[in-house]
Amino acid sequence: MMRLPVEKKVxxxxxxxxxxxxxxxxxxxxxxxxxISAPGSGKTSLLECTLSSFDPRTRVAVLTGDIQTENDARRxxxxxxxxxxxxxxxxxxxxxxxxSRHLAEWxxxxxxxxxxxxxxxxxxxxxxxxxxxxxxxxxxVTEGEDKPLKxxxxxxxxxxxxxxxxxxxxxxxxxxxxxxxxxxxxxPEMEIIELSSTxxxxxxxxxxxxxxxxxxxxxxxxxxxx
Amino acid sequence: xxxxxIAVSLLEMVEAEAxxxxxxxxxxxxxxxxxxxxxxxxxxxxxxxxxxxxxxFRKLELxxxxxxxxxxxxxxxxxxxVHDYQVDCPRCWRPDTLCVSGEELDIxxxxxxxx
Numbered sequence: 353m354m355r356l357p358v359e360k361k362v363x364x365x366x367x368x369x370x371x372x373x374x375x376x377x378x379x380x381x382x383x384x385x386x387x388i389s390a391p392g393s394g395k396t397s398l399l400e401c402t403l404s405s406f407d408p409r410t411r412v413a414v415l416t417g418d419i420q421t422e423n424d425a426r427r428x429x430x431x432x433x434x435x436x437x438x439x440x441x442x443x444x445x446x447x448x449x450x451x452s453r454h455l456a457e458w459x460x461x462x463x464x465x466x467x468x469x470x471x472x473x474x475x476x477x478x479x480x481x482x483x484x485x486x487x488x489x490x491x492x493v494t495e496g497e498d499k500p501l502k503x504x505x506x507x508x509x510x511x512x513x514x515x516x517x518x519x520x521x522x523x524x525x526x527x528x529x530x531x532x533x534x535x536x537x538x539x540p541e542m543e544i545i546e547l548s549s550t551x552x553x554x555x556x557x558x559x560x561x562x563x564x565x566x567x568x569x570x571x572x573x574x575x576x577x578x
Numbered sequence: 579x580x581x582x583x584i585a586v587s588l589l590e591m592v593e594a595e596a597x598x599x600x601x602x603x604x605x606x607x608x609x610x611x612x613x614x615x616x617x618x619x620x621x622x623x624x625x626x627x628x629x630x631x632x633x634x635f636r637k638l639e640l641x642x643x644x645x646x647x648x649x650x651x652x653x654x655x656x657x658x659x660v661h662d663y664q665v666d667c668p669r670c671w672r673p674d675t676l677c678v679s680g681e682e683l684d685i686x687x688x689x690x691x692x693x
Binding site: 363364365538540 | 580583584587588590591595599602608609614615616617663665673674677683684685686687688689690691692
């Protein structure tokens with residue numbers, strides 16, 4: 353019997369592409385965020401609300417992933433910023449190759465922010481690095497507050513947790529304090545913001561986080577190759 | 579069900595390694611999978627059987643080393659296995675222990691018969 357050491361990551365091909373994307377985001381001064389949640393937690397609504405609050409000169413673009421349909425891209429394109437739909441045709445997550453292919457038509461030097469809406473799924477997207485600066489996980493108040501404990505991988509890997517649909521809190525038995533506690537049990541350093549894309553409550557705090565995250569990624573704008 | 583994509587990547591990597599060792603008859607591949615990797619073992623085994631069915635690797639056994647989530651205390655250096663999300667250091671009670679294991683999704687080795 354002969355044992356040959358291999359010692360490689362199973363998803364090393366994705367990792368190579370993700371590292372290339374990360375480098376290209378760095379060179380072009382683009383903050384890239386990867387939004388992950390269960391289907392129906394409000395990713396598209398959050399992005400609509402976010403895009404509608406941006407100055408039209410903001411250099412932002414969106415890639416939105418779904419198994420089928422161009423519906424989300426149509427919803428998001430109304431705000432005048434570049435948007436592309438990635439239809440995975442059955443695949444339950446986005447991978448770095450899909451991101452590279454869909455970015456090919458855009459000139460990255462003209463962007464400052466790239467928002468990626470992953471396929472609605474709390475499990476599979478957590479395994480695929482897309483070269484993003486941070487993963488953002490959404491948990492809506494119509495879900496169970498124990499979701500962080502049931503799906504620890506994605507809550508562990510996300511820098512920020514957005515608790516969405518807070519306008520519905522009076523109508524659902526969601527325990528906000530318990531949800532925060534559960535998220536912090538899985539990921540003690542995770543930042544948590546509560547918001548509602550319907551009423552706009554909490555949006556200021558989220559937009560401030562976005563701006564400070566961009567400054568943290570690119571503290572010296574002079575260093576960006578333009 | 580991203581285990582199917584993972585199985586496809588795994589097969590590609592095994593094929594690439596096997597090409598570097600012509601004539602070797604591989605019967606086992608060693609994997610290291612962490613509890614935070616988000617991989618279901620039954621689904622991976624099922625997917626592996628499906629993707630290898632018509633290949634030379636259909637008898638290749640998946641030998642999985644399951645890696646629990648471990649944290650290391652920056653204060654006293656204690657390494658703890660995290661049970662039920664309890665990440666505080668059991669020796670000095672610092673809450674800010676750092677994850678050092680549990681995210682693995684690696685191929686460790688390929689095993690071949692020598693005859």
